[in-house]
Amino acid sequence: DIVMTQSPDSLAVSLGERATINCKSSRTLLYSSNNKNYLAWYQQKPGQPPKLLIYWASTRESGVPERFSGGGSGTDFTLTISRLQAEDVAVYYCQHYYSTPPYTFGQGTKLEIK
């Protein structure tokens, strides 16, 4: 199975500053035939189910603010929040969907306000 590893485990950023979360996979998530990276990012706030933010590594889900962006390719990916707002406090997860399941998750990154 593909192992997903996020860093850091927790992160404190000042309001209005940039937050960057990393996700590394044990195998490439880039499918050469279509040049797509099979990676998604989710946001989870306390007491709520996860919310899809990004898919295909860099495509924002409908309704997700532009301050959220995804990048990377192959085995190394990032989620960037360009100007942190108070409502962005949450735990963020990456998940691969390369080939057939199991579609494993990263361990999560807790984002707080400094």
Added chain:
Amino acid sequence: EVQLVESGGGLVQPGGSLRLSCSASGFTFSSYTMQWVRQAPGKGLEYVSTISSHGGGTYYADSLKDRFTISRDNSKNTLYLQVSSLRPDDTAVYYCVKGVSSAAVDDYFPHWGQGTLVTVSS
């Protein structure tokens, strides 16, 4: 609007069994893969299982495949997860999740239910 409503959770003794259900509405249930994901209290998300649109393909986390069985009844718009030989570390909220494809390829997961809590304790 996509709606996914899980049920069937509760308190169960170690070694016991449960069948979780997920009632789906707001979309053509028989056209999409479905997935179960769980989350132990205070812990991260754990992939459990996926089933293709017509049930022909089923997939599991390696650590769970001997005790968990995913199924679906497209005539009832309902997804199931049969869990057996339950252990305390199976205690978690179990989420029902809808994919965007029919065959567990090119599939990501935008729609999640609120989850149902399973507590395994004597």
